[in-house]
Amino acid sequence: MTLDTVKHAAETPDVKLPWAELGLKEDEYERVREILGRRPTGAELAMYSVMWSEHCSYKSSKVHLRQFGEKVPENDAMLVGIGENAGVVDVGQGYAVTFKVESHNHPSYVEPYQGAATGVGGIVRDIIAMGARPVAVVDPLRMGDAHHPDTKRVLPGVVAGIGGYGNCLGLPNIGGELVFDACYQGNPLVNAGAIGVMRHEDIHLAKASGPGNKVILYGARTGGDGIGGASILASETFDDTKPSKRPAVQVGDPFQEKLLIECTLEAFAEKLVVGIQDLGAAGLSCATSELASNGSGGMRVELDDVPLRDSTLTPEEILMSESQERMCAVVEPGKVERFLEICEKWDVIATVVGEVTDGDRLEIFWHGEKIVDVDPRTVAHDGPVYERPYARPSWQDALQADDANNLARPANADELRAQVLKLVSAPNQAAKSWVTDQYDRFVQGNTVLAQPEDSGMIRINEETGLGVAIATDGNGRYAKLDPYAGAQLALAESYRNVAASGAKPLAISDCLNFGSPEDPDVMWQFAEAIRGLADGCLELGTPVTGGNVSLYNQTGEAAIHPTPVVAVLGVIDDVARRTPIAFKEEGQLLYLLGETREEFGGSAWSQVIHDHLGGLPPKVDLGREKLLGDILISASRDGMIDAAHDLSDGGLVQAVAESCLRGGRGARLVVPDGLDTFTFLFSESAGRAVVAVPRSEELRFTDMCGARGLPATRIGVVDGDAIELQGEFTLPLSELREAHEGTIPGLFA
Amino acid sequence: MTARIGVVTFPGTLDDRDTQRAVRVAGAEAVPLWHKDKDLKQVDAVVLPGGFSYGDYLRAGAISRFSPVMESVIEQAKAGMPVLGICNGFQVLTETHLLPGAMLRNNHLHFICREQKLRVESDRTAWTADYTAGQEISIPLKNIDGQYTADERTLDMLEAEGRVAFRYLDTNPNGSLRDIAGITNEAGNVVGLMPHPEHAVEPLVGTGRTDGLGFFTSVLKKLVNA
Numbered sequence: 021m022t023l024d025t026v027k028h029a030a031e032t033p034d035v036k037l038p039w040a041e042l043g044l045k046e047d048e049y050e051r052v053r054e055i056l057g058r059r060p061t062g063a064e065l066a067m068y069s070v071m072w073s074e075h076c077s078y079k080s081s082k083v084h085l086r087q088f089g090e091k092v093p094e095n096d097a098m099l100v101g102i103g104e105n106a107g108v109v110d111v112g113q114g115y116a117v118t119f120k121v122e123s124h125n126h127p128s129y130v131e132p133y134q135g136a137a138t139g140v141g142g143i144v145r146d147i148i149a150m151g152a153r154p155v156a157v158v159d160p161l162r163m164g165d166a167h168h169p170d171t172k173r174v175l176p177g178v179v180a181g182i183g184g185y186g187n188c189l190g191l192p193n194i195g196g197e198l199v200f201d202a203c204y205q206g207n208p209l210v211n212a213g214a215i216g217v218m219r220h221e222d223i224h225l226a227k228a229s230g231p232g233n234k235v236i237l238y239g240a241r242t243g244g245d246g247i248g249g250a251s252i253l254a255s256e257t258f259d260d261t262k263p264s265k266r267p268a269v270q271v272g273d274p275f276q277e278k279l280l281i282e283c284t285l286e287a288f289a290e291k292l293v294v295g296i297q298d299l300g301a302a303g304l305s306c307a308t309s310e311l312a313s314n315g316s317g318g319m320r321v322e323l324d325d326v327p328l329r330d331s332t333l334t335p336e337e338i339l340m341s342e343s344q345e346r347m348c349a350v351v352e353p354g355k356v357e358r359f360l361e362i363c364e365k366w367d368v369i370a371t372v373v374g375e376v377t378d379g380d381r382l383e384i385f386w387h388g389e390k391i392v393d394v395d396p397r398t399v400a401h402d403g404p405v406y407e408r409p410y411a412r413p414s415w416q417d418a419l420q421a422d423d424a425n426n427l428a429r430p431a432n433a434d435e436l437r438a439q440v441l442k443l444v445s446a447p448n449q450a451a452k453s454w455v456t457d458q459y460d461r462f463v464q465g466n467t468v469l470a471q472p473e474d475s476g477m478i479r480i481n482e483e484t485g486l487g488v489a490i491a492t493d494g495n496g497r498y499a500k501l502d503p504y505a506g507a508q509l510a511l512a513e514s515y516r517n518v519a520a521s522g523a524k525p526l527a528i529s530d531c532l533n534f535g536s537p538e539d540p541d542v543m544w545q546f547a548e549a550i551r552g553l554a555d556g557c558l559e560l561g562t563p564v565t566g567g568n569v570s571l572y573n574q575t576g577e578a579a580i581h582p583t584p585v586v587a588v589l590g591v592i593d594d595v596a597r598r599t600p601i602a603f604k605e606e607g608q609l610l611y612l613l614g615e616t617r618e619e620f621g622g623s624a625w626s627q628v629i630h631d632h633l634g635g636l637p638p639k640v641d642l643g644r645e646k647l648l649g650d651i652l653i654s655a656s657r658d659g660m661i662d663a664a665h666d667l668s669d670g671g672l673v674q675a676v677a678e679s680c681l682r683g684g685r686g687a688r689l690v691v692p693d694g695l696d697t698f699t700f701l702f703s704e705s706a707g708r709a710v711v712a713v714p715r716s717e718e719l720r721f722t723d724m725c726g727a728r729g730l731p732a733t734r735i736g737v738v739d740g741d742a743i744e745l746q747g748e749f750t751l752p753l754s755e756l757r758e759a760h761e762g763t764i765p766g767l768f769a
Numbered sequence: 770m771t772a773r774i775g776v777v778t779f780p781g782t783l784d785d786r787d788t789q790r791a792v793r794v795a796g797a798e799a800v801p802l803w804h805k806d807k808d809l810k811q812v813d814a815v816v817l818p819g820g821f822s823y824g825d826y827l828r829a830g831a832i833s834r835f836s837p838v839m840e841s842v843i844e845q846a847k848a849g850m851p852v853l854g855i856c857n858g859f860q861v862l863t864e865t866h867l868l869p870g871a872m873l874r875n876n877h878l879h880f881i882c883r884e885q886k887l888r889v890e891s892d893r894t895a896w897t898a899d900y901t902a903g904q905e906i907s908i909p910l911k912n913i914d915g916q917y918t919a920d921e922r923t924l925d926m927l928e929a930e931g932r933v934a935f936r937y938l939d940t941n942p943n944g945s946l947r948d949i950a951g952i953t954n955e956a957g958n959v960v961g962l963m964p965h966p967e968h969a970v971e972p973l974v975g976t977g978r979t980d981g982l983g984f985f986t987s988v989l990k991k992l993v994n995a
Binding site: 180273278366465466479596 | 780781783784786787790791805820821823824825826877879880881882883909911913965967968971973974975976
């Protein structure tokens with residue numbers, strides 16, 4: 021076969037290329053021809069097809085995502101915003117924090133262990149590419165029905181993959197979620213988040229500037245794994261008739277990644293790096309075109325110099341390969357030798373594969389022949405943009421009219437007690453320690469809080485006690501009922517979780533998981549969710565620093581629930597002031613903060629007891645969330661509360677059960693005036709938290725709430741070894757623990 | 770005066786910086802040691818920290834055991850220098866035969882991370898003098914290859930010579946024979962265990978307990994008083 025060079029392509033305009041197999045649509049292929057003024061070479065086609073895939077180009081979501089840039093709250097904490105590998109936030113004392121959440125949904129369904137493992141690897145490389153030392157990871161997961169046999173294949177593999185990779189990297193896993201719902205059966209969501217810390221002056225960007233500077237590829241050798249993963253796996257709905265896609269999932273090597281982290285940070289410390297980019301989706305195609313287009317534009321790459329694991333790879337395959345644990349750095353000629361020395365110290369293979377050039381073309385050579393000659397911006401940034409049609413689904417009204425508030429409620433105290441037990445032992449509300457105990461939460465020695473706490477918290481300065489907190493949340497059931505409100509509820513819950521731990525929320529990242537953008541119903545959900553999230557961030561003053569969109573989470577006609585997952589990052593001046601969830605001290609007073617209404621649409625109770633989804637989600641009041649957050653932070657700083665737990669799915673009874681079990685203490689509860697027992701226990705009204713107040717602080721605390729207009733209702737006291745609801749029922753902690761902690765191991769161990 | 774305690778970094782070591790911190794919290798000077806360097810930099814004691822050296826792709830500790838720094842560590846350990854191996858470090862020590870036995874995959878086949886209760890069985894080692902025999906402590910445990918195994922004769926010998934240094938209490942987290950969590954050599958200067966004392970030295974982080982600090986204060990006192 022003759023090499024398809026640029027010259028050859030110009031001479032043979034009629035050669036048919038497999039653009040459809042590579043995932044391009046006909047008009048997209050025509051557009052490539054138009055841009056180049058000729059047909060693309062095979063290598064160019066490979067680059068355009070991966071970079072213009074949904075996963076890399078955000079072609080369906082871009083028009084909506086713009087709102088994150090337009091509705092920007094006043095917030096001087098943002099140092100680097102959307103568009104870079106990850107956003108960067110100022111957390112004070114000269115420190116900057118970078119964080120991001122990404123999806124690895126499709127690969128994790130095909131091959132759970134490697135899919136999830138490489139998801140961790142990818143997000144961590146995004147963090148190191150910013151110049152930061154990764155300090156923690158979190159993993160929000162959504163799985164199919166807990167009782168479905170395929171969930172037993174996917175979940176244990178995903179958990180082992182996250183653990184196998186993350187544990188070997190030495191990153192504490194401090195948070196995340198695990199939610200089961202039949203809607204995720206064929207499309208589990210495996211989102212991965214990471215946080216990194218650096219000094220302000222150490223921020224690095226993906227930019228190749230300075231003609232003559234060398235382009236160094238370092239890390240693992242390039243192999244045949246993951247070829248076309250970005251374009252095929254992430255951009256099309258699964259279809260049983262196609263051949264297995266297993267070979268398209270990459271294989272991870274966490275040991276190599278650990279070396280990559282240390283070697284990269286050492287090179288940063290010696291100021292050897294002008295620009296840097298990790299190789300993730302779309303591999304070298306992405307790294308070279310993004311580095312070049314973010315710089316002055318010109319770059320020349322010798323593809324023959326790329327170290328290969330498999331010498332039979334074609335140039336197209338080398339460009340598309342998604343082999344893991346690779347990075348690309350731009351280094352001044354005088355510093356190349358030192359850079360290579362550091363790589364050698366860490367036994368990391370590093371090769372100069374090209375250089376930055378004067379022009380504005382990205383030129384790639386193979387065996388001395390030019391096989392790519394493109395304007396890198398057309399590859400990296402000028403991909404197609406779609407205004408996908410969207411419309412409110414015809415079924416939305418009927419869904420909302422099916423009011424959960426009309427469902428049959430427990431008739432007596434015995435039923436109430438039975439339903440409490442059923443709720444806390446349901447897979448979604450049950451303890452997740454079988455999962456989280458497979459993750460190292462202690463490594464690095466700075467973990468202040470980890471799951472099942474409201475947020476994960478990491479100390480970043482030993483002397484001052486400065487720390488950061490992160491929480492991730494997203495309730496697909498709420499979002500299905502009302503995507504605008506659902507996205508805001510995800511934001512509100514995550515915000516509340518961070519504040520409940522005592523940290524001040526600063527900024528967010530998101531992972532937006534939806535079905536097919538070609539379905540107007542799904543596109544409407546997406547548009548509404550973005551609008552809700554952007555409006556919400558504006559109101560809460562927490563800018564979006566970046567994130568990820570995962571579309572095509574759909575099997576046949578059935579899309580997943582719209583699932584925007586929001587990660588809120590917060591800062592705490594002194595981690596000694598953090599607030600845990602555990603009720604530990606006998607006699608402390610329990611206060612319910614916020615207002616409780618009859619809100620059961622999308623609730624855990626409606627799911628567990630009635631297998632029902634309908635009505636409206638809880639009302640959103642972001643002003644109230646902000647006030648609640650301020651009170652929780654002040655109370656933590658001034659030592660007025662010893663424990664706090666946000667109220668979300670499962671309502672008050674779920675929160676109290678978790679706090680009691682965590683602290684090994686019971687609680688005596690009294691239903692406050694004006695509320696019925698059922699609503700008191702199970703309502704999921706937003707903007708609420710339960711706190712434990714030492715008696716000596718009661719007056720000061722209630723005065724503060726009163727002065728600032730936050731309803732604070734005394735609902736009981738920490739006492740004994742049971743949850744006792746006065747006049748209704750008593751639940752010994754031992755019985756509660758067995759119910760709450762036995763479910764997940766019973767299903768998956 | 771204080772003591773210099775070396776902390777070795779192998780490729781894939783994860784708990785080196787935590788261990789250095791624990792050494793500092795105890796009041797000693799932490800000296801980073803590099804696997805490719807035979808020079809122990811005049812340290813008075815050495816810790817081999819946890820992690821996944823060389824990815825544990827072969828057998829945990831099997832490759833690190835041959836690194837240049839280990840030649841010096843083995844030599845010095847035989848001459849009486851205090852050496853502590855934590856988790857992956859313990860695995861390296863068994864590979865060098867400074868300590869008997871070996872570690873298998875956990876009996877439940879999963880990685881496990883938990884707060885683990887231990888009984889300190891011996892306070893006659895360089896690393897446990899600040900505890901009293903029989904004392905119960907709780908420190909983090911996190912591993913996938915943590916099932917201690919040895920032949921019956923070796924186990925009987927360890928018991929008879931009082932060389933079982935730590936035993937798991939309440940639950941045996943990985944199927945280790947005779948609930949063994951850590952052992953010592955005959956002289957008491959070389960100690961290895963699977964749980965992580967370096968993660969339990971400050972009240973705010975990790976488990977929020979400081980039960981692991983005694984390892985580092987024990988050796989510091991011994992060195993300073995020597």
